[in-house]
Amino acid sequence: MPDWTIRPFRSMADAAPQYALWLEATAHLPRAWRSCLRNVEHQLAQAAAAPGCRLYAERPDGSLAGYIGAHPPFEWSPAAHGPPSEPLGWAIPFGFPWTFPRDPTLEAVLYDEMARSIPETFAASRRDIYIQRFRETWTEHIGFLTARGWRQLKRVPLLGDAAEVRRAPPELSPVHMSELQSIADLAASDPTATDVTAEQL
Numbered sequence: 001m002p003d004w005t006i007r008p009f010r011s012m013a014d015a016a017p018q019y020a021l022w023l024e025a026t027a028h029l030p031r032a033w034r035s036c037l038r039n040v041e042h043q044l045a046q047a048a049a050a051p052g053c054r055l056y057a058e059r060p061d062g063s064l065a066g067y068i069g070a071h072p073p074f075e076w077s078p079a080a081h082g083p084p085s086e087p088l089g090w091a092i093p094f095g096f097p098w099t100f101p102r103d104p105t106l107e108a109v110l111y112d113e114m115a116r117s118i119p120e121t122f123a124a125s126r127r128d129i130y131i132q133r134f135r136e137t138w139t140e141h142i143g144f145l146t147a148r149g150w151r152q153l154k155r156v157p158l159l160g161d162a163a164e165v166r167r168a169p170p171e172l173s174p175v176h177m178s179e180l181q182s183i184a185d186l187a188a189s190d191p192t193a194t195d196v197t198a199e200q201l
Helices: 012-025 037-048 104-121 139-146 177-189
Strands: 005-008 054-058 064-069 074-076 089-093 129-131
Touching: 005 104, 012 037, 012 054, 012 064, 054 104, 064 104
Parallel strands: 089 129
Antiparallel strands: 005 054, 054 064, 074 089
């Protein structure tokens, strides 16, 4: 008998445990995006209207053992979404069943439940293809989907450059009224800043 039950999204209270599990489940993965709680909450906003698009495996004590999600269908046009170069029709981003500690049995159950749930959850929407993307080094995750009939449509290289790290000044000091004109002048000299006057400041 499994020591978890599967349930749909309930409320935004699901965001924090989901994010904590994601950090644990992806800690060993090369270049896994750390995301942030605000991003998780943004993604979950759609689950309020379609609770079946997010499924959670909950232990008897209420702790999270795993989760999986999908996003509403959108029309894939190469001009708007990049590779692959051909239209894909209406695409559904289909998530991976993240578990921690890693549990292959639970991964399979979550995947199967999500595949069963999507036609009901998005019954009013056209659905042509499920999509997902992984880094090439995530071989276990790619193997999981390949074993379930998924195929690679496109291999897309990622380009990057070193980021400039800006550090805050070691100390902040209060601004005096006599300095407001200098601040306004500085803003006026920056083409990306909003012009303000000393009086507005």
